[in-house]
Amino acid sequence: MESALVELEEILSREATVHDSLLQTAREFNKALRESDLAAIQQHTNSQDEQTFAIEQLEEQRIECLGTLSQALGLHTAHPGMQTVLEIIPQTWRERLSHIHASLKQKITDLAQINTSNQILIEDALTILNSTFTALRQPSEKFSQYGGKGTTATGAAPSRTFINRIA
Numbered sequence: 001m002e003s004a005l006v007e008l009e010e011i012l013s014r015e016a017t018v019h020d021s022l023l024q025t026a027r028e029f030n031k032a033l034r035e036s037d038l039a040a041i042q043q044h045t046n047s048q049d050e051q052t053f054a055i056e057q058l059e060e061q062r063i064e065c066l067g068t069l070s071q072a073l074g075l076h077t078a079h080p081g082m083q084t085v086l087e088i089i090p091q092t093w094r095e096r097l098s099h100i101h102a103s104l105k106q107k108i109t110d111l112a113q114i115n116t117s118n119q120i121l122i123e124d125a126l127t128i129l130n131s132t133f134t135a136l137r138q139p140s141e142k143f144s145q146y147g148g149k150g151t152t153a154t155g156a157a158p159s160r161t162f163i164n165r166i167a
Contacts, residue, residue, distance in 0.1 A: 014058055
């Protein structure tokens with residue numbers, strides 16, 4: 001059981017570290033969105049994908065470790081939650097793991113906030129793009145000659161009379 005607790009602590013610590021880097025990347029992504037820096041947006045998107053993949057792998061390891069701990073502790077749950085395990089492990093381990101777990105939860109909360117901000121910025125940009133394309137597809141009456149196929153509208157040729165001369 002001691003080795004499983006050590007492994008869980010290491011997994012949680014690595015998870016917290018990856019969440020730190022993901023949070024930093026999300027902040028940089030937010031800055032790139034505000035500055036409309038397309039190259040930085042692409043770079044940060046790739047970084048976020050890699051970091052998210054690393055978090056998923058660590059979560060799988062944590063779930064496996066919690067399963068091992070639940071068997072060692074005599075729990076009859078295949079996939080116990082972190083809180084369940086924290087309630088029945090020794091006090092010294094409970095304090096150590098609770099501290100890391102609380103830190104991890106705070107990082108996830110901070111990440112959710114910055115991601116909400118990023119989502120709003122992206123939605124605003126998409127709204128502007130959609131409005132632009134809508135204006136091009138369905139121009140107002142004033143600019144209707146530019147609509148459709150990108151050619152000017154042809155009308156009836158004006159008549160040429162002595163009174164109405166067109167030079």
